[in-house]
Amino acid sequence: MKKLEKPNWQKKRKQKKKFWLALIGVSLLIPVIVGLVFGLKNYAFGEGFSVEGATIVVKAGGDFQAALNRAKSGDTILLQAGATFTGNFNLPKKAGNEFITIRTSAGDSQIPPADTRLEPKRYAAVLPKLVSATGEAVITATGGAHHYRFVGVEFSVSRPEQNVWKLIVIGDDEQNSLERVPHDITFDRCYVHAHPQQTGRVRSGLSINGRNIEILNSHVSDFRLPDDEGHAIVAWNAPGPFKIINNYIEASGIGVLFGGATAHK
Numbered sequence: 001m002k003k004l005e006k007p008n009w010q011k012k013r014k015q016k017k018k019f020w021l022a023l024i025g026v027s028l029l030i031p032v033i034v035g036l037v038f039g040l041k042n043y044a045f046g047e048g049f050s051v052e053g054a055t056i057v058v059k060a061g062g063d064f065q066a067a068l069n070r071a072k073s074g075d076t077i078l079l080q081a082g083a084t085f086t087g088n089f090n091l092p093k094k095a096g097n098e099f100i101t102i103r104t105s106a107g108d109s110q111i112p113p114a115d116t117r118l119e120p121k122r123y124a125a126v127l128p129k130l131v132s133a134t135g136e137a138v139i140t141a142t143g144g145a146h147h148y149r150f151v152g153v154e155f156s157v158s159r160p161e162q163n164v165w166k167l168i169v170i171g172d173d174e175q176n177s178l179e180r181v182p183h184d185i186t187f188d189r190c191y192v193h194a195h196p197q198q199t200g201r202v203r204s205g206l207s208i209n210g211r212n213i214e215i216l217n218s219h220v221s222d223f224r225l226p227d228d229e230g231h232a233i234v235a236w237n238a239p240g241p242f243k244i245i246n247n248y249i250e251a252s253g254i255g256v257l258f259g260g261a262t263a264h265k
Contacts, residue, residue: 054072054074054075054076055075055076055077055078056070056071056075056076056077056078057078057080057105058077058078058079058080058085059080059083060080060083060084061083062080062085064077064079064085064087064089064130065087065089065090068089068090068091068092068100068102069092071094071100072094072095072096072100073094073095073096073097073098073099073100073147074096074098074099074100075100075101076100076101076102076103077100077101077102077103078103078104078105079102079103079104079105079128079130079153080105080128081104081105081106081110081125081126081127081128082125082126082127082128082129083128083129084128084129084131085128085129085130085131086131086132086133086158087130087132087133087138088132088134088136088137088138088140089130089138089139089140090140090141091139091140091141091145091148091182091185092145093143093144093145093146094145094146094147096147097146097147097184098147099147099148099149099184099186100147100148100149101149101151102148102149102150102151102153103149103150103151103152103153104126104127104128104151104152104153105128106126106152110123110126111123111126111151111152111189112189112217114188114217115216115217115246116189116217117189117217117218117219117246117247117248118152118189118190118191118217118218118219119219120154120191120193120219123152123191124154124191126152127152127153127154127191128152128153128154129153129154129155129156130153130154130155130156131155131156131157131158132156132157132158132162132164132167133157133158133159133162134164135162135163135164135165136164137164137166137167137168137169137207138155138156138157138164138167138168139155139167139168139169140169141169141170141171141182141185141210142169142171142172142175142180142182143180143182144179144180144181144182144183145182145185146182146183146184146185147183147184147185148184148185148186149185149186149188150186150187150188150190151188151189151190152188152189152190153187153190153191154190154191154192154193155167155168155190155191155192155193156191156192156193156194156195157194157195157200157202159195159200160195160197160198160199160200161199161200162195162200162202163200163201163202164194164200164201164202164203165201165202165203165204166203166204166205166206166207166234167192167194167202167204167205167206167223168187168192168205168206168207169207170182170185170206170207170208170209170210170213171207171208171209171210171237171238172209172237173209173237175209175237178211178239181209181210181211181238181239182209182210182211183210183211183212183213184211184212185208185210185212185213185214186213186214186215186216187206187214187215187216187218188214188216188217188218189216189217189218190218190219191218191219192205192206192218192219192220192221192232193205193219193220193221193222193223194221194222194223194224195222196222198222198224201225202222202223202230203223203225203228203230203231204223204230204231204232204233204234205220205223205231205232205233205251206220206232206233206234207234207235208233208234208235208238208242209235209236209237209238210235210238211238211239211240211241212241213235213238213240213242213243214242214243214244214245215233215242215243215244215245215247216243216244216245216246216247217245217246217247218247218248219247219248220232220233220247220248220249220250220251221248221249221250221251222250223250223251223252224251224252224253225252225253228253229251229252229253229254230251230252230253230254231251231253231254231255231256231257232249232250232251232254232255232256233249233255233256233257234254234256234257234258235257235258236257236258236259244256
């Protein structure tokens with residue numbers, strides 16, 4: 001016996017019902033999707049690395065160089081207080097002219113107030129430490145890198161016998177135009193030092209061949225050689241200006257040296 005087909009009005013009614021059910025289902029999913037995308041503060045990018053809006057959080061064991069590469073003008077990178085990050089880190093050139101701030105994750109109440117010199121013995125426990133385990137600088141900024149600010153960060157080497165000619169390198173011998181000169185880089189309330197039990201050769205703390213370079217309220221120490229001069233701060237191929245204000249500066253030869261080598265012509 002031939003099966004009777006449903007009247008056309010019943011077919012349309014069934015199709016409308018399916019349409020409305022689908023529409024209701026989609027509308028219920030939208031808040032869930034929006035919540036997942038915008039409601040979560042943290043977006044993980046590998047172990048020890050997350051982003052909170054314009055703040056990049058790097059926990060102990062996280063990838064600091066990846067954070068530097070990802071950061072945009074105006075962002076803040078929080079390094080876990082007291083953690084050690086080992087490597088030879090490069091400050092990339094970025095678009096924009098707002099500072100990328102790299103600082104301890106400790107709150108402002110746990111580091112010296114602005115315009116107050118850092119005392120290592122008092123604050124070392126909350127400073128994240130950037131250390132070089134090779135013969136290369138722990139921080140390098142060349143090729144016109146600009147607008148980086150370090151606040152409440154420690155810089156050193158990993159072993160007493162280690163040899164590093166310059167611990168922090170801003171600019172180089174070869175730059176011969178303003179476009180190639182790093183600029184607007186600040187170290188504020190930082191601790192820059194060779195190993196306290198140094199047996200190796202760590203000659204210079206900060207080599208600042210740049211413009212608009214500031215070293216403020218910081219402690220720079222332990223740069224010494226048994227048979228040559230050591231420098232806390234040195235520059236010879238740089239247009240400046242420089243601000244070196246309210247720092248403890250210690251070296252076996254010259255605390256602050258401008259010149260002493262040939263500038264690029």
